[in-house]
Amino acid sequence: MANEEQTGGLDQLVQGVAELLSAADDFDKITQLELLQQLQNATAGAIARVSADFEISQRDEQRRQQVPSRERGRGIADQIALARRISPAQASRDLGFARAMRRDLAGTGRLLSTGQINERAAQAVHRETDHLEPTLRRQVDGELVGALPRLGVRAAANAARRAALAADPDGATKRATKAAADRAVWFKPQPDGMCKIVAFLPAPEGIAAFGALKKDTAAAMTTGAIDGRTRPQAMADLFVERLTGRPREAGLPVEVQLVMGTDQLFGDTPDTAGSPSPAGQSDPDGPAWLDGYGPIPAAMARAIIAGHPALFGPTPVEADHAQAWVRRVLTDPVTGQVTAVDPRRRRFDGTVRRFIRIRDQLCRTPFCEAPIDDADHVHRFADGGPTDIDNGAGVCRRFNLVKEMPGWSVRVLHGPPEEGVDGADGTDPPPGHRHTIEITTPTGKTYRSTAPPAPCAATSPTGDDPTSVVEAFLTQRLDLRWAA
Known part of the structure; x- marks a missing residue:
């Protein structure tokens, strides 16, 4: 029989935790x-x-x-x-x-x-x-x-x-290619006369398919065409209609958002063609970012740009000739964070909302990581808060409701933090351009959230403006218009 010395006192620890009483004060x-x-x-x-x-x-x-x-x-x-x-x-x-x-x-x-x-x-x-x-x-x-x-x-x-x-990167491309070859759909019986139809798909195709269901369902809800059904029920019905070929209005366009550096897209840059990427530029074979999924191999990202059916076939030269819309995302050359734009609107929509989603990537509540549902005013619009990038934060629907409860407050931090107040990770916001929000709970606990660097952003220790290189290169290599 194990004694206390052999178990390291774990039995007493378990007993102590089992007998632990809640503190009287909510902060405690x-x-x-x-x-x-x-x-x-x-x-x-x-x-x-x-x-x-x-x-x-x-x-x-x-x-x-x-x-x-x-x-x-x-x-x-x-x-x-x-x-x-x-x-x-x-x-x-x-x-x-x-x-x-x-x-x-x-x-x-x-x-x-x-x-x-x-x-x-x-x-x-x-x-x-x-x-x-x-x-x-x-x-x-x-x-x-x-x-x-x-x-x-x-x-x-x-x-x-x-x-x-x-x-x-080479191994990642091989594994992703093999995984794409394993794409499949299967059927799983469930209790109560239900079933599951499960599809194992390449990420961009899955995002586009699910995005189309969401967009068309939302459109049907605005017109009252769902006839009292819930959103999930309407999406499920639309899924069946699309698969069985039942007549239905054409779906709304679905945008797959992909973020990658220009040297990843083309395999080189105007100044470094044929040579390794210097400091301040992204690795041409490094990971890109697919919104709604996360990091993907650069080879897959170039295939998405080129519309290549195999998803891994096109070379940078083939991607060079792709017909695609390119939207500029300007980043701070030192920190890599998305920089501000200044449209003055009541609602965070259009370009402003898109920039907030790209900048924040996931809900800004520390450790939440839910998808962004709302572009929220940090300083409430009703209290005079402006509708701009600096006062905006991408949050999930849950936090958007929770922060309206008594005792909750959120603010944007500018400059050095107050003495004695640390973030969720015990560190101060990073130097340079940053977007940091501070959340205070009803108990007085404070937590900080700093916007992450833009996915695949190239940063430069010299602080040189990267936009001139981006614009000159894309103008030279692609016959594209800038999407508004």
Whole structure:
């Protein structure tokens, strides 16, 4: 029977947590939740460490017992599953995660063990780098470790995928090509006479298909054509109508938003054709950003631009001749953040809304990472807040409603932060041009959110204006009009 020394006092810790009472003050309740979350994160790290150690000792024991090498390791995950009261399949997956935290993702493992990131974020890094060979995986881990404590789960996954794509662009293209070849649709019976039709599609095609359903459903709602149905019901009905060929009005145009550098699009720049990209320019084979999905290989991005059916076929030269709309997104040459525009409108729509979506990428509530539903006035319009980029923030519908509750406040920070007030990650906003909002909750807790750099933005330590290069190059290489 295990004693306290052997278990490290964990039984007392469990008992203490079980008997924990909520604090009397709401500020202290929130502090309890912060500490309990750190404890949960650290516990996940400890489970991974102990699981990995258990596997090593069990394999050693099986070797001593002369278990055939092809069978060594069998039953280890099953024991872990019983101890943790989870399925063996889940235990096997968790054991693979534990191995990775020990061998190749040591930095991520340390952050998890010290409670600085949660298990889902660590799992995301594991999942997005699992295909890399060990040396490259350790390299990506080293690149990510400084940023992970500031990222939510989806942002951590995107950062890991972006770093993995940059570390092995050729492998990423091969894997994406294979995945596209595996596209399929299948049928799953469900209870109560229902079913699921599941499509496994390349990201741009899936985004376009789902976007068309959303847009046409929204149009039907404005005209009252949905006849009392909910939005999901109307979308499901439209999905069936489109597949079965039932007559219906032509769908509204769907825009797939893709962000990539000009040297990624064309493979070179006016000043550096045929040579490696210098500092301040994006890697021609590095990841691009597909709105609604995240980082994708540059080869796929060029195929989207060229409208190539194979999705990976066109070379930069073929993309050179593509007929596509290009919309300028101006970024700060030092920080890479999207810079402001100044239309004065009541509603954030058109160009202003588009810039806010590109700048913020996901909901600006720290760690929320939900898709942007609303371009919201930080300083309320009813209280005199202007309708401009600086006073706008992309948020999810939930936060747009929550911040109107008593005790909540949001403001845009300009200049150095106030003394003694840190952001959600304990750091100040970055130097240079920045868009940082500060959220205060009813308990008095404050959290900060700084807009991320524009996806695939090229930054320059010299601060030279990149727009002249972009405009001159696109004018020279593409016979396109600038979309308004």
